[in-house]
Amino acid sequence: MTNLAIELPGLSLKNPIMPASGCFGFGREYSDFYDLGKLGAVIMKAATATGRIGNPTPRVAETASGMLNAIGLQNPGVYKIMETEVSFLSQFDTKIIANIAGSTLEEYEEVAHAFNETEHVHALELNISCPNVKEGGIQFGTDPSMAARVTEAVKKASNLPVYVKLSPNVTDIVSMAKAVEAAGADGLSMINTITGMQIHLPSRKPLIANRTGGLSGPAIKPVAIRMIYEVSQQVNIPIIGMGGIQNAEDVLEFLLAGASAVAIGTANFQNPFICSEIIDELPNILEKYGFHSVQEAIGKGIVS
Amino acid sequence: MTNLAIELPGLSLKNPIMPASGCFGFGREYSDFYDLGKLGAVIMKAATATGRIGNPTPRVAETASGMLNAIGLQNPGVYKIMETEVSFLSQFDTKIIANIAGSTLEEYEEVAHAFNETEHVHALELNISCPNVKEGGIQFGTDPSMAARVTEAVKKASNLPVYVKLSPNVTDIVSMAKAVEAAGADGLSMINTITGMQIHLPSRKPLIANRTGGLSGPAIKPVAIRMIYEVSQQVNIPIIGMGGIQNAEDVLEFLLAGASAVAIGTANFQNPFICSEIIDELPNILEKYGFHSVQEAIGKGIVS
């Protein structure tokens, strides 16, 4: 029996598979396809203090083996999410991770504090890297000291374990990771999207209304693997890996690179069953490559 | 008649199409497929002062819509290149751009100075961003003041126009561009590859012997377009755009984003005729989208 379970701060996961934030809404739509209780955890769409209307459309574009998105943190606000979405998700036998975002330190604190009030949220994913929020989000995610500050603030505002979601749009991912680790992060989540753009030839304008968007999907997997590999050697907190995962082999590649669990984003759009199918396939793949558990594979690809 | 010609510092190009450095060797192999005189210019493989043996193999890996490479600046050294390669290329009615690399400021100066000695080289492309050279190459490419220093040094060492090739592996591409512009760069070349990695599941090791490699191909096009778009609005020097170009539509997208000419790398491996075919197709594509010349399309996608 291949053991898929994995223990992370605040998260006893039955398996390392979770849908990535923003790619699964609050689970409602996907619950029509399969029992969400099968998932290791669900990472909810980003929550801000009050509701946000998001960016104008078009908000998505297709690229070679990837896509751009600039949703712009549209969400009904943390209180509404607690009321309607967390309570909905809590019916499933899975862990709930709340992705939190904000424009100011105070907003992050407010959201973190609010999620603290429910027993159903098991961890926070601190989104300091959403490239589509202009008010300051981009600063938090690319400056180590800013990232440390928001991590500290959120740790103080909440008792929940905090996974800081790192942006790949930086020169030195390792110093970002070290800064948030020193500031008290319980784990890391990486990578968020890489800022990109597409120009629509007929209109001669950026296709995404927001001009730039975040690149996700298989196109960015090599960047995710590289960053996780580098960071996992330099920090002592676990990493939730993501970026282009499409199948169980990809999951194993992330584990070998140093991730302890993974999130699956863009692939849900092509196949709403993807997380469920990967959970079914993972034991075979682990065995095929000689592993008896998820735990055993973590960091095994690292050459010292 | 669609006018493909474009005037750049030191480069009167008959068309804006050139093979990218490292993807076309010194032209010899491709000269068996078509007359290199058809090209706007040829960008030669990186030259260092003395020959380099490069990295161990495997040096390439395939990724989703892209590839990783870690050749490691293998080259016979600038003097040998001048003797055998520049003299070979000079028989064709095209411009020659020499890509120069080094581990130290002095090495850059030496190479730049050496190329100054031949009338056949029309411009230098200053490779400060090769992610596969560890001695210091990576520093030059990610730190604005280091980049400025090497640009200044090379400008002093040579009379040739200098196009600085920027690395996308930075938090703030615009400040890199501004720094080298202020240091005297005549143009920019962007983007170089994004650092990535692939782990080979059966061996549980990084597939590329050098561990990390540079990601190129269509996967990175959205990142290239975004960076060129951003930079072209902030500098007054022309940009040679590259990153994932596969066809004439892609060329137009780069022009709209703000590039004045383009280079084609990875696509040569799939189709050795690609540069030639794109030159044939470009007039139709320009016309299809309402342009009468390359010049007219430059920066037309920029929304202010």
Next chain:
Amino acid sequence: MIKKDKMKIVSTRCIAKDTIEMVLENQFISGIAVPGQFLHIQVGKHILRRPISIADCNKELNQITILFKINGVGTDELANYQQGEYLDVLGPLGNGFTTDGESKSTVLLIGGGIGVPPLYYLGKTLKENGINIVTILGFQQKDNVFYEQQFQELGETFIVTDNGSYGHKGFVTDVIDQVGRFDCYYSCGPIPMLKALTAKLKGKKGFISLEERMGCGIGACFACVLPTKDGTSYKKICKDGPVFQAEEVTL
């Protein structure tokens, strides 16, 4: 209910310039499809599925017809699929048109270009319910015209082309005045057409079907939103739409 399933290509043919009619077979999806809904089709290895309206549905034969224009890489690839091959489809998606009109009433269908397809299944369904159908179809030019015959079988049909190379010259709005009394209208087509139309028919009861670039197609990713009139909220085209009351949304 939404299903992700294989649909067999029963037939595929070109019916007008760059316009393909494809008949697909799947019992479940055809069994529950209503007019106005769409399919989210996986084409090759593309990262995003392509949304295409249900143009007709034959519940006896378990068949759904789609009509699409070659408009980019995905639809171009889709046009190359052959009879007997299977498509991976998510569907039926969206809300569909409300077709609870009283019998004996008259409805006007107004379609522009590739907005024509969903109106056909709608018109057929309405007619089966005893409703009178009048149709106006706008196309760029003669070789783009399709399904004229099919709509004529439903009722009076006006064809309009931008350049007058076939039917009336001009825009669909130009012939509305020639249509007699109608109780309600249903429309799908390019935004400029819908704008002109809803302005001209202001106050009339009407439904319009909208398009937007989509991610998930099922309401989870917030890619395809449309702000509501008051600007404080939004609708998802893939889930709350693609059909909206004309008064409900700002174009």
Next chain:
Amino acid sequence: MIKKDKMKIVSTRCIAKDTIEMVLENQFISGIAVPGQFLHIQVGKHILRRPISIADCNKELNQITILFKINGVGTDELANYQQGEYLDVLGPLGNGFTTDGESKSTVLLIGGGIGVPPLYYLGKTLKENGINIVTILGFQQKDNVFYEQQFQELGETFIVTDNGSYGHKGFVTDVIDQVGRFDCYYSCGPIPMLKALTAKLKGKKGFISLEERMGCGIGACFACVLPTKDGTSYKKICKDGPVFQAEEVTL
């Protein structure tokens, strides 16, 4: 001369476990191909072409045979191509084996697994030149064995499997002593096999064919290099190889 051209798939069939034999037609490429050369094959939309050896060549029929093992996504996709379809091929590439042996001499061919293919065209060509052929082919196990019959037609043939499920048990090096006198050897196979072999046959004249991950396939990108014995220089497997004198390179 290298050509980028379409090659028509004349036939394709599975000849052993996960092993496909494909016959391709193209007059130019078959016309100039020599043993040891390879084709660089575009599979689907993959960014990199796949290098596959020329296993046989029929200059009358303008046909080239390739034999390949399903080894990853590209070869898996290639295995799904059907007769009548076309492949986009760059070839013939590489130097090929030097086959200027004197007639009446004896050569030993030693192939391991998917290194067997290039030896067949070589053996055929040598035999036509009046040279005696002895072959040792190593496979993992019984169901991997292919082309035994074909090699037997060229001369004495030993089959070796790792687990002894067919032929001799062990490695190709284990049966070399059973082979009589030979003047020269040609080998292709996995690196461990080539290492053991060149060690065992040290001093003998021999040629080995090597593999490396490739970019361009034509000598331009420096992906596929091999350091020369002295370490100061290198050879490109795609252009200077894939065949090298056994003494020339360090494995």
